[in-house]
Amino acid sequence: MPDVPSMPDFIALRKVMQDPVIDVTMGVADESDAHGAKLGMGARTAPSWRLRSRHMTNKTTWWSVMLLLSVGWGTVHAQPGARLHSDNKKAVKAYRKAVEAAREAMAPGADKLALQQKVEDGLLKAVALDPGFSEAERLLAGMRFEQGAYQNALALYERYLTRDSQDWIRDHFAWARAARYALDPAAMEQAMKAMLAIPGVPEGPDTARIGSVLADAAFMAEALAHPVNAVPTPLPPAISTLQDEYFPSLWLAGEGLIFTRRVEDVRLRHGQEDLYISTRNRGMWSEAEPLRGLNTGNNEGAASLSGDGNTLCYTMCRDADRPGEGDHRGSCDLYLSRRDANGRWQRPVNLGALNTGGWESQPCLSPDGRMLFFTRGRGRPGQRQHDLYMAQTGVDGRFTEARPLPDGINTAGQEMRPFLHPDGRHLFFASNGHPGMGGLDLFVCELGPDGAWGEPVNLGYPLNTPEDESGMVVASDGRTGYFSRSVDGQLDLHVFEVPESAQADPTAALEGRIAALDGAGLPQGVVRLLDGVTGEAFAVGRTGADGQYHIPIPMDRDFVLLAEAPGHLLESVRVEAGEWTGRSRRDFQLSPLEENAEVVLRNVFFETGSAALSAASEPELREVALWLASNPRVRLEVGGHTDDVGLAKDNEELSRQRAEAVLGFLERHGAVEGQLTAVGYGQSRPAVPGQTEEARRQNRRTSLRVLGMD
Template sequence: MMRKWYTTGLMLFILQGLLWSQEDVNISRGSFKTGIDTGFKEAWESVKTGDRNFKGGKGTYDLARDHYLYALQYNSDHAALNYKLGICYLYTDNKYEAINYLLKAYIADPEVSGDIHLMLGTAYQLVLEFDKAIEHFKLHSQVLDPKEKEAYTPVLTKRMAECQMGRELSKSPQRVIIRNLGESINSKYDDYNPIFAFGDTSLLFTSRRPFEKAKRNKLDNKFNEDIYMSSQKEGLFKEAVRLPNPFNSDNNDAVVGVTTDGSSFILYQGHIEGGDIQITTYQHEKRKWSRPKPVTGKLTSKDGETSASFSSDGKEIFYVSSNKDLSLGGKDILYSKMDPKGKWGKPVNLGSIINTPYDEEGVFITPDGSYLYFASRGHNTMGGFDIFRSERMDGGAWSAPVNLGYPINTPDDEVFYITDKFGKTGYYSCIREGGFGAMDISKVVYLGSEKELVFRTSDQLLAGPGIGKTGFFIQAVPMVLDDRLLLTGHVLDTIGGVEPIVAKMAFFDPATGNREALVISDTQGEFTVRLPEPKAYAVEINATGYLYFLDIIDFTSANGDEKLVRNFFLKKVEVGTKVVLDNIYFETGKAILRPESHNALDQVFRFLENNPAMKLEISGHTDNTGSLRINQRLSKDRAKAVVDYLVNLGISQEMLISQGYADTQPVAPNNTVEGREKNRRVEFKVLSK
């Protein structure tokens, strides 16, 4: 009979125990039905199908999410449904949506789940909202019973320390460009562990994408791992293909190491004693690869090994092992040297300078043997696995590892970092919004100080054409030329135009709403950003103490050779300031917000997030058509609908009051069509700040 360890995949081995296991919150039929029969049957079927996919594991959370979203149209306020939607988003492709739905669940029922604060803390940490994450981790600690507190306190303490480190690292971002390798390599499934071979002309990697006979792993319901290869020419990758035997089998297979000459590959095979490394060597006389076999010597153990890296002369090997006899805790990096007879010596642990009580993973020794890169859940990580670098010093000792910093590292997982032979370009596996939906392989280009392109902020990464989603990645292009538009300028106070402002700036495609760039001006108000192509952009700017800014800038006639300069001016918030909320639409004669209003209201939400001490009056206004009584009620109900929307997103009810003024405060004459249109509005007034 096949034992359970036959199903173990590399990433399951690596990430086991890393992700929080959430509670299985029940959605009962009685609580879900609102009393309206129309649409209930279809919605309830979607709930049941969603629950089956949810229980199936993270591999089918995307399917569960789609069914829950359909059911939400029937009962949008159901706490458990919103909670499960939040969890689906948390472990798929949109952490911001996770926050929205988890907050809705909490507002509807603060006791919807015992881990609601834990999940909110996790989501806030992943989107760099570290203060809010710490707040929710503390709240979770307060609801634990003594036995739970004893078990959870060390974990929560570490998570809060990660948030503090994330706050520090994100203040001093590294000068890099991170590029998603594109659809030739990546898919909507997990793609990871890049390995260059054959003179760097080919990229091998591991993927959990389906193929004709693909099987799902019973532990997480994702597809089993397989090895793929793509050849590259002049910096462009061809579409990756799945390799045949002996690289792939019917079980989990991953490539984790290669000799410098490309004659031997180290493979991770999930069906070998719970997951272990094997080696395949090219047999020139037979013109084929050998059947995978254990690495010679005493390198492997019954506890399992994962990644490995050879020195350039092939006489040193660094690898990750769970060997309990050698481990300092979790998975550690071990080292072995080949003796004159070609046999590997007894492995030794690299020691506490490198290894921690937590897991280390994805080890890589640079071609010149000077630097060791690896991923760790210990040291000063921002969360999850971060990439670290250690330098080999005189005498062979290793220096204290250095975190590669933000944005290379984030609170999510970054693993399997390698460099080119010059050490100027890195490749690694990471999870980013704007990617293809899961873990992707990306390229890190380090910018020298002599380069003109300078990113001074923590959110400088760009989204480019071809990714298909809003986010942080750039579609791969030849590195010989960067023809994107370079925009620079300052964000300043409108009074005098000299006071610099630290502000978050987002650039959107006005046609699709996709965010194409994100940057934060520095303490001098200066920003520099690359825009994907000459066209019009909607720019949204938010800064604490200032009204948000939204405008269209047109760069259609610009070209990549010129440096564009544009300054933006923000108006300081004062008590009594009134702002008309444009693009707020309701169903005719009703107080029901239409979906196209959400973008404008989301801007108000972000404005209030940046100004948590502010209190606003949201007011509804009408023209003088119809009865005063009806207009009074309609204007008040519409203002309340806006307040409810913002509260559902997470804004405190105490920050908002709603008021209806009917036609008593016109801003234009009511005797023209244009005047009446201006008077039909929703606006906010600053009551305190």
């Protein structure tokens, strides 16, 4: 058989066939490693290099061809003097012409499209003249795969690997990859079993990866047999453009969208990533605009908004073309910015200890802003292991050291883009380490009553495909999802209905205003939403310059809503499950911290005829205790009041005991000793006149009255 002609050195590109993890990061490529969301197609290891496009578009066709040609020499047949699998001189001549055309295309100014056609024509002629010419079939199979002709590629892989399996052992992974994209799980299994039948393979280093592909084949067979009812639809041209759009983040009950756009820039090798914003009015999305105040010459993206929309956590990446800019600790760092009283984003703050010398990105703030989920990449660029991490705020409000999520979520593969739904219980993320359709699939896991995360569940086909799906967020209704999908090398945002089995609990959108008694808005007000049973903080909202706030609220449980502002008494309200749905409003007017100002603690309850506090009182009282601890100079009276049922003397004694019970609780949980005085007023100071049941209900109360300021 003829000798192989010498070829250029393409060592850096050989991974195409040896390790078919062929993809790009969502955003810039690995040199600046921006928000890293697009990872290996159909493989379990991180890609060692990036390719701009999956299919052979005019812009990327030639590089796909060159990559495929280069790996034709990445085996024993690349060595000088090695021999081709053909004795047909005409076939070998056609093959050599294809190789020569590839060489010519490397020259500056070459007509790459015309030369690409020569490469393809040469390979087709070689295979036609000698159907057993494995080298030609091998390269043609790769070309057909890059062109999206998966069935054709699958047939070619099967043909030459059935004949010459031992010459290209690891090409069986490329065979399985073509089968994956052809949605043929049986062929995936066939490829792996053929590989296992080769002597030495079962004892070799590829067994774990073979097992992973077989697990994917089993999952795909089941998923294709039982597809979910989910049809993703691209967002309109106001958002989806010829540029890449990805990493959506929602606020205003899904009426506002912040996302990342990668804009081509001839001055930069990998384009420019920036944050963009769009709002929806009467079902129509506005033309997306750059987010003012935060975009810089570096790459910004992968943002997450707090429940009230006033805190933004996002990623800023040091661009390889501008290595001196920014205060980065690693290639990509997490930053936090808050709106000022005028609604402008303040100067972002690097999140310090959460950022390492490596890669942190893709943050997600919990509704209360006290938890932060994010992706951390460890290792060298292009070979990073990506896992999900979580950090919580300490007593000083700063995020503490981050910890990885459990092994049931993180795997030896890649886990990325966590999203915690406003219900606080459903965590969505992307992974290629759990069995799936291939590439990054979308998963959900649920937080159990014991505080442990459940087993991740794949969202199924056709939502997940052999391509990458990532960056999923779910609106407050629990069923409307958004994510980014790669189609023919183009990343766009899509909307879909979340499969019923993966839907989160619906949450309502609460908005309102915190104002002083004279009606002036309080710009530094805070609204806290507490679980009515456990007292756990569910969401925190902060007011803007006009005193307005926005937060998500649960619809399936009782909760306590507290409003406070500097220099004012706090106010509270209790809401029963289902009382507020959709978009609701609750305004507060707060009394100033001045002598005789008074407020009723509306969520303090006692057992009938007793001074024993009920468990339902604890959520509000714990928050009041924290408020007292932060206002130690304020002296207050805890007043106990009853209705007019029973003897006045008995009611006065009961009210005194109840006031003392509240005082004792507050002092045990943060109030300064001597800050409070307990007084029982009995029925002597009714809040409203009358003897109706409603009047009596309002008169049974516990109040706080300002006595003075030390």
